[in-house]
Amino acid sequence: MSTEFFHPEEGLSREEIASLQTQRLRETLERAKHSPFYSERLQGIDPESLNSPEDIRHLPLTSKEDLRAFYPWGFLTEPVENMVRLHASSGTTGSPIAILYTRQDLANWAELVARCMNMVGVRSGDIFQNLSGYGLFTGGLGIHYGAERLGCLTIPAGAGNSKRQIKLLQDFRVSVVHIIPSYAMHLSTVIRETGMDPADLPLRIALIGAEPHTEEIRQRIEEMYKVSAYNSYGLSEMNGPGVAFECPEQKGMHLWEDSYIMEILDPRTLEPVEEGEYGELVMTTLNREGMPLIRYRTKDLTRLVPGACPCGRTHRRIERIAGRTDDMIILKGVNIYPMQVEKILMGIPEVGQNYQIVLERSGYIDHMRVRVEIKDEYFVEDMRVLKGLEQKIARSLREELLVSPRVELVEHRSLPRNEGKAERVVDMRQSEN
Ligand code: ADP
Ligand code: ZN
Numbered sequence: 001m002s003t004e005f006f007h008p009e010e011g012l013s014r015e016e017i018a019s020l021q022t023q024r025l026r027e028t029l030e031r032a033k034h035s036p037f038y039s040e041r042l043q044g045i046d047p048e049s050l051n052s053p054e055d056i057r058h059l060p061l062t063s064k065e066d067l068r069a070f071y072p073w074g075f076l077t078e079p080v081e082n083m084v085r086l087h088a089s090s091g092t093t094g095s096p097i098a099i100l101y102t103r104q105d106l107a108n109w110a111e112l113v114a115r116c117m118n119m120v121g122v123r124s125g126d127i128f129q130n131l132s133g134y135g136l137f138t139g140g141l142g143i144h145y146g147a148e149r150l151g152c153l154t155i156p157a158g159a160g161n162s163k164r165q166i167k168l169l170q171d172f173r174v175s176v177v178h179i180i181p182s183y184a185m186h187l188s189t190v191i192r193e194t195g196m197d198p199a200d201l202p203l204r205i206a207l208i209g210a211e212p213h214t215e216e217i218r219q220r221i222e223e224m225y226k227v228s229a230y231n232s233y234g235l236s237e238m239n240g241p242g243v244a245f246e247c248p249e250q251k252g253m254h255l256w257e258d259s260y261i262m263e264i265l266d267p268r269t270l271e272p273v274e275e276g277e278y279g280e281l282v283m284t285t286l287n288r289e290g291m292p293l294i295r296y297r298t299k300d301l302t303r304l305v306p307g308a309c310p311c312g313r314t315h316r317r318i319e320r321i322a323g324r325t326d327d328m329i330i331l332k333g334v335n336i337y338p339m340q341v342e343k344i345l346m347g348i349p350e351v352g353q354n355y356q357i358v359l360e361r362s363g364y365i366d367h368m369r370v371r372v373e374i375k376d377e378y379f380v381e382d383m384r385v386l387k388g389l390e391q392k393i394a395r396s397l398r399e400e401l402l403v404s405p406r407v408e409l410v411e412h413r414s415l416p417r418n419e420g421k422a423e424r425v426v427d428m429r430q431s432e433n
Contacts (some may be wrong), residue, residue, distance in 0.1 A: 002333055006118035006150075007111070009258045013137075017257050017314060018059030021053040024286035025261060029059075034077040034294045037070045042294075053261050056284060059272065061295045064101030065295055067097040067237070075291045084292050088136040089236045095193045099138075099236050102290040104147065109303060113146020116245035119254075119313075120230045122176050122205060124151030129168055131179040131187075132210065133159035133420050137208050138240025143178045146242060152176065159183070160419040162190040169201050176205045177402060178232070181213040181221060182422035185353040190415060199226040207232050209241065211421040212321050212339050237296055238283055244318055252305035252366045259286050262318070263295070264304060267325050278303045280325055281318065299325045301337075313375045329359065329425065331368050334403050338424040341370060341405075344396045350378040354422075356413045363431040370397065370407040376412045 005011055012020065029047035032038035041060055073080060083100040101109070122128070126277055129149045134140030134156060147154040159180075166189065168174065179187070184206065188198045203225050208218065209232030221229045233253050234241035243260060244253035255262050257383065263273055264279040273279035281298045301324065305317035323337035330336075338357055345351045351430070352373035360367045372393060386409055394407040 004118075004210065005313075006115040009120075010115065011317065012258070012314055013151075014314060018053055020258055020259055021286060024258075025050055025053065025056060025284065028284065028286055028288075030293045031064075031077050031289065032294060035291075038075075038292075038294065046070065056261055056263070056295065057272070059284065059295055061297055062293055063297050064097065064299070068095055072098050078234070078290060079098050085141075086136075087138045087141075087240060097237070099239075100290050101239075103259070105288055105290050106282070108259070108287055109142060109242060110145040110149040110351070112239070112242035112259060113143055114149040115256070116174075116232065116242055117146060117152075117207070118152050119245060119247050119311075120205060120228070121248065122147075122150060122152065126175045126205075127128065127150045127155070127172050128152035128176045128178070129165070129172075129174045130153040131157050131165060131177055131182075131183065135421070138236050139180075139232065142234070142240035142242065143207070149158065155228050157176045162187055163194075166191055166194060166196075169203070173202045175202060176207070177203060178207040178212050180421060181217050182211060182354070182417065183210045183419070184208060184221045184225070185217070186417055188221075189353055198224045201225065203227045205230070209233055212323055212327075214339055214343045214346060215320070220346060223364070225232065231281065233318075233321065235298060235300075237293055237298070239379075240284060243283070247309060247311045247313060248366075249309055249311050251309070252319050254309065254313050254315045254317050256325050257315045257331075260284060261286060262316070264302065264318075265297075267301075271378055273303070276303055276306055278322060298429050301325060305412060327425070329357070330367070331359070331403050334401065336368075336401050336403070340400055341397065342424070344400050345370075345372060345393070348396065350374055351393070352412050354413075354417060355424070356415050357425045359425065359427045359429050366429060368403065369408055370405045371408045371410050371415060373412050373415055379409075379411055 026047040082102055084096055084103050085101040088096045088098045130143050132139035157165055191198045206227045206229040208229050218229050230242050230246040232245050234243040244255035246253050261284040263282040265282050278301055281300045281302050282295050284294050285292050301322045302318045305319055323339050326417040328335055345355050352375040354373045356371045358369040390407045390409055392400055398404045
C-alpha cells in the first residue's frame, strides 16, 4: 500500500512541530481573547510569554461545563454572521453543546479528514459509503467533505436502513466504508440473513470509530468483511473526526500535532501523567478561527504510544480510547470500564455480535449482570452446554474484573441496539431505590 504523505506537515521534524505549535498557540490565544468566555478567562495572560508547547500548562483548562454555561454564542471570536456551520454533541452525556465553524474552519477540517483517509490508502478512485448519521453528528458531514476533498465518489448513506445499505454497497461496488463498529457487527448479521457472506462485498477498507471499541472487535470486523479496519478518533469540540487516526501500522493513532496540542493529564491532580501512563486527553485547537478551545478536557482516557512510528509520520500516537472518565463503573469498590468487559467477551469464540452491561441494586448491594448474545450455532437446546458456557464466561470476567458478574446468555439479535453509538451500560441502580 502506498502511504505517501497527503500533506508535507505529516513529516515535520519534532523541532519543527514544536515551533509551529508555539507560533499557532500564540495566534490562537490572541484570537480566543475576542470571545466572551476567553476574554475573561485569559485576562492577564500575554501570548508572547509562551515559548514552547509545554508552556501551555500555565493556561487554565476548559471543560464541557464551560461550553454549556456559555452556550450558544459565548465562545465565538467573530460575529455569528461569519459562521457557516453548526454541529452539536449528540448529548450522550448531559445537555447538548454547539460548535460553530467559519468557512476556513470547514476547509481545514476537510483537509484533515482527507489526510487521514489518504494515510490508510484511500484514493480518489475509491467508491466511499458513509454509514454514519448525518445531521448534527459530525461523523456524517465531517467525513463526507473529507472524502470529497480526496476525490472519492461519496455516498451519503446515513445511519440505519440496513437493507438499503447493503444494496448500495453491492450496486456501486463500494470499496471503502465509514461505519460505527457496533453497527458493522450488526450489519454483518443482516448481510448473512440475505444469504450473502460479508466477505463477498468488494470492500477493502473500513474506517471505524466514533465509539470505544476493543482490538478484538476490530479483528472481528476485519475477518468478517475481509477488510483492513482503521480506528478513527475525534469529537465535536475538536471539529469532529480527523483528530487522530490509525496509520497502516495499526499501532495507535497519530494525533495531528500541527492542528492540536495534546496533553495527557491525571484526571484527579490535573498534572501530566508519566510518559506511557493512562490519563485524560486534553487538547488545544491550533488553527480554528470561529471557536478555538484551549486545554479542553475530553474526558477520554488514553496513553501515548512510545517511540517513532515506522510509517515515517512524526506526529505522536495515542492508544485506542480505553473509556471515558464518566463511563467508569464502580462496583463493590472496584473500578471497571466497559471495554474491559468487551475485551473478554469478544475473545470468546461462542460470543456473538452484541452485549449489554446491566447494573442493579438489591438492598444495599450492587450487582453487575452481563447479557451476552451467543452465536446461532452455539445456542443449542442442551442446558448443560449453555450452563457450561455461562460459567466459562463468568470465570473469564471475574479474572479480569476481580468482581463476579452474573452472566445471562441470550439469543442472537435479541439485545436492543441503537442506530448510532452503542449504549453498553444500563444503570438501574437509581431507579430501584
Ligand atoms: P457525544 O459526546 O454526544 O458522543 P461526539 O460525537 O462529539 O458527541 O463524540 C465524541 C466522543 O466519542 C469522544 O469524546 C469519545 O468519547 C468517543 N469517540 C469518538 N471516536 C472514538 C474512537 N475511535 N474510539 C473511542 N471513542 C471514540
Ligand atoms: Zn504511523
